Each structure stands twice: as C-alpha cells, then as structure tokens.
Amino acid sequence: MDLKKLLVSFFVLVSLSCAAQITLKKDDYNSWKAITETAIRIDTSANKPNIIPGIDQTWDLTTLKFDTNTTYSYYKRTGTYSGFPSATFSDSIKNVINSVLYYKVAMVGTLNNDGAVYFGETLNRQGFGIGLITGGPSDSLIFYGQNIQYSSLNTDLKLPATMGSKWSSSYTYSTDFGLTVQAYALNNAPGKRRTNVVRNDEVVGWGKMKVKNKIGKATNFIPVLLVKTYFVQTDSLFLYGTPAPAPLLSAFGIKQGQHADRFYYQFYRAGELQPLCVSRYKDSTFSTSSVEYYDVHIDRLPFTSSVNNVEKKSNAIVYPNPSSDNSFVIQIGDKSINQLNFNIVDMAGRVVDAGTFDFAAGNASYQNKTNNKGIYFLQLFDGTNLFSTIKLSFN
Numbered sequence: 001m002d003l004k005k006l007l008v009s010f011f012v013l014v015s016l017s018c019a020a021q022i023t024l025k026k027d028d029y030n031s032w033k034a035i036t037e038t039a040i041r042i043d044t045s046a047n048k049p050n051i052i053p054g055i056d057q058t059w060d061l062t063t064l065k066f067d068t069n070t071t072y073s074y075y076k077r078t079g080t081y082s083g084f085p086s087a088t089f090s091d092s093i094k095n096v097i098n099s100v101l102y103y104k105v106a107m108v109g110t111l112n113n114d115g116a117v118y119f120g121e122t123l124n125r126q127g128f129g130i131g132l133i134t135g136g137p138s139d140s141l142i143f144y145g146q147n148i149q150y151s152s153l154n155t156d157l158k159l160p161a162t163m164g165s166k167w168s169s170s171y172t173y174s175t176d177f178g179l180t181v182q183a184y185a186l187n188n189a190p191g192k193r194r195t196n197v198v199r200n201d202e203v204v205g206w207g208k209m210k211v212k213n214k215i216g217k218a219t220n221f222i223p224v225l226l227v228k229t230y231f232v233q234t235d236s237l238f239l240y241g242t243p244a245p246a247p248l249l250s251a252f253g254i255k256q257g258q259h260a261d262r263f264y265y266q267f268y269r270a271g272e273l274q275p276l277c278v279s280r281y282k283d284s285t286f287s288t289s290s291v292e293y294y295d296v297h298i299d300r301l302p303f304t305s306s307v308n309n310v311e312k313k314s315n316a317i318v319y320p321n322p323s324s325d326n327s328f329v330i331q332i333g334d335k336s337i338n339q340l341n342f343n344i345v346d347m348a349g350r351v352v353d354a355g356t357f358d359f360a361a362g363n364a365s366y367q368n369k370t371n372n373k374g375i376y377f378l379q380l381f382d383g384t385n386l387f388s389t390i391k392l393s394f395n
Contacts, residue, residue, distance in 0.1 A: 022162065028271050040072075043065040049288075055163060057208075121150075121175075123146060140178075151171045151172045169199045195233060196235075236257050265277075322393035329363055339357065342356070347374070
C-alpha cells in the first residue's frame with residue numbers, strides 16, 4: 001500500500017472513531033436526581049443473551065421475556081448524613097449474612113466532577129432473634145446504630161468515561177454488633193465484622209441498546225457504554241477482639257475469611273447512574289453458561305414516538321387538569337375495562353413513569369411520584385395497543 005492510500009485509510013478510521021465514540025461526562029448528569037429506580041429481571045429460563053464487548057456494538061434485548069414476578073426497586077434518596085459532610089444521597093441496600101439473615105444499611109455518596117463515589121454506610125439499630133440457628137430461645141444478634149467510614153472511596157462510575165477507561169477501588173470497613181448465644185456463654189458480646197473490598201472497572205465496549213418496558217413496548221436504540229466490573233469481598237468476624245470460633249460461624253452457614261467474587265457487565269446511558277442493563281456472572285468467563293441474572297432498568301425509557309403527534313381523541317378524561325397537588329383521577333367511558341397500562345412522557349419524549357391503572361366503575365387515581373412540574377403526556381395502553389393519549393399539566 002502506498003503512502004497516500006495509507007494516509008487516506010488512517011484518516012477515514014480516525015473520522016469514524018471520532019464520529020461514533022461515546023463518552024459519558026459530568027455535564028450529562030447535571031439534571032440527575034436521587035429517586036427510587038425500578039428494574040425487571042429477564043427470564044433466563046427462556047433465553048440468555050450472549051453479550052459481546054467491543055466498539056460500535058448493537059445489543060437488542062427486545063426479544064427476551066421478562067420474569068414479571070421479579071421486579072426490583074432501588075431506593076436512592078437525597079439527603080444529608082451525620083458523619084458524612086460531603087454525602088448528598090444514599091442507596092438502601094441489604095448486607096446478607098446467610099440465606100435467611102440480613103441487615104439493612106444506607107450506602108452514602110455523592111455525584112461530583114470525578115463521578116459517582118461512596119464514602120461509607122450508615123445504619124439504624126437492628127436486632128434479630130437467632131434461636132432457630134443457635135438453639136437458645138433468648139439468643140440474639142444486634143447491629144448497633146452507627147456510621148461506617150470506608151478507608152477510601154468506593155468509585156461506582158468514574159467520569160469522564162469512554163472506551164478503555166479504567167478505575168479501581170480498594171477499601172476496608174468494620175461493622176459493630178452484639179451477640180448473645182447461651183451455648184457459648186456469650187451475653188451481648190462485642191463483635192466486629194471486618195470487610196475488605198477490591199473492585200476493578202473497565203469500559204470494554206460502546207454502542208447502542210434496545211430494551212422494552214414492562215408491557216412489552218420497545219424503545220428506540222439508546223447509546224450506551226459497557227463497563228466490566230470485578231468485585232471481590234472478604235469478611236472476617238471477631239468477638240472480644242479475637243476471631244470468632246469456627247463451630248459458631250458454621251451454625252450461621254459462614255466461615256472466617258469468607259470470600260465472595262462478583263462479575264458484572266453494566267450498560268450505562270447518559271444522565272443515569274442506574275445501568276440500563278446489569279448482567280451478573282458466576283465467573284470471569286462472562287459466558288451464557290455462567291449467567292446468574294440480567295436486570296433491565298425500566299424508568300425514563302425513550303421511545304420513537306414524538307410528543308408532537310401523540311395526542312389522540314378518546315373517551316378518557318383526566319381531572320383536575322392542570323393539577324396543583326401532583327395527583328389526578330382518570331375516567332374512561334367503558335366501565336367494563338378493569339386495567340390499562342400507562343406511560344407518563346415528558347416533552348423530550350422520555351418515559352418518566354410507567355405502571356398499571358386498576359379501574360373501578362371507570363375511575364382510577366394517580367399520584368405524581370417525581371413531583372416535577374410542567375407539561376407531560378399520559379399514554380394509556382390496552383395490552384400493547386395505544387388506547388389514548390392525554391396532555392397533562394402539573395402546576
């Protein structure tokens with residue numbers, strides 16, 4: 001190949017790369033708010049998509065079946081937190097001890113110029129009777145109210161992020177508890193759960209993804225970055241400052257220095273910290289045979305229909321409209337209809353809420369969960385068929 005052809009080929013490749021490359025920046029998240037997010041699990045008994053990393057990929061998940069009995073709410077809340085002056089929001093999560101025992105914590109963090117980071121955890125006092133595990137009728141496990149500082153930041157998404165970006169987090173923390181077990185002569189014995197976490201994240205792909213909402217309506221293609229995450233956690237338990245006895249831990253189904261590996265593919269879209277899709281794997285092969293689950297984030301999905309032509313005539317009415325208290329009643333003429341699915345669509349064509357109306361004598365009520373003011377459109381669906389679209393105003 002002569003020099004001229006080589007240069008032409010080089011500049012064509014550079015032009016394609018510059019035109020198509022996806023980068024997530026802090027400015028993409030200026031309107032982000034910490035609110036409860038909803039995800040639905042894919043029914044992996046029917047199909048397991050093989051996710052292939054790479055550049056300019058297409059991932060179409062619209063042919064997959066949802067497990068409609070497995071819907072998750074991810075509780076994010078805006079707030080201030082004692083002991084964490086830089087924190088602006090929290091995630092409510094469960095720290096699992098065994099298959100039946102867990103305690104709840106709020107993982108506190110912020111979104112800043114460096115991305116989404118977490119500082120630690122805060123929890124309220126929680127007590128559990130453990131007699132069925134240890135045999136003593138008055139045996140108990142108590143987690144005290146406490147603020148838990150991570151030794152260093154847990155970076156969930158580092159910004160800016162683009163193909164090849166890498167970041168890592170390594171931190172430790174301790175959780176205090178009290179344990180009463182008659183068989184071991186323990187009476188509210190002071191204990192610590194010492195946790196060590198190492199996680200590594202890398203952007204291994206970019207492209208476009210298409211999903212569907214819970215009533216089966218397909219989105220348009222959404223630009224996404226694919227992040228591969230490896231997360232390893234090691235836990236050790238201490239009583240009176242020394243390692244807890246192995247037979248006692250065995251009763252709980254755990255062991256000293258317990259090790260947990262987690263492998264994820266996470267698809268991020270601009271403006272959202274909750275990935276559009278999360279797939280978890282049993283090992284580092286990231287193969288369909290090692291899949292544990294796929295979850296799809298179904299909030300604020302973009303659809304191809306334009307808000308300029310969505311308003312249609314029907315026998316459905318909404319009142320009060322405008323609404324001054326973020327609620328309204330929807331009334332339909334056909335009293336035989338018991339249920340209709342709905343989307344609330346903003347002026348940019350994004351679905352900000354979705355669900356099902358249960359009608360009684362042709363009436364159903366709605367409370368605006370986002371509390372955002374402005375003009376929206378209510379789309380009603382009979383199955384997957386558009387039944388009606390009504391313009392809404394929240395004052």
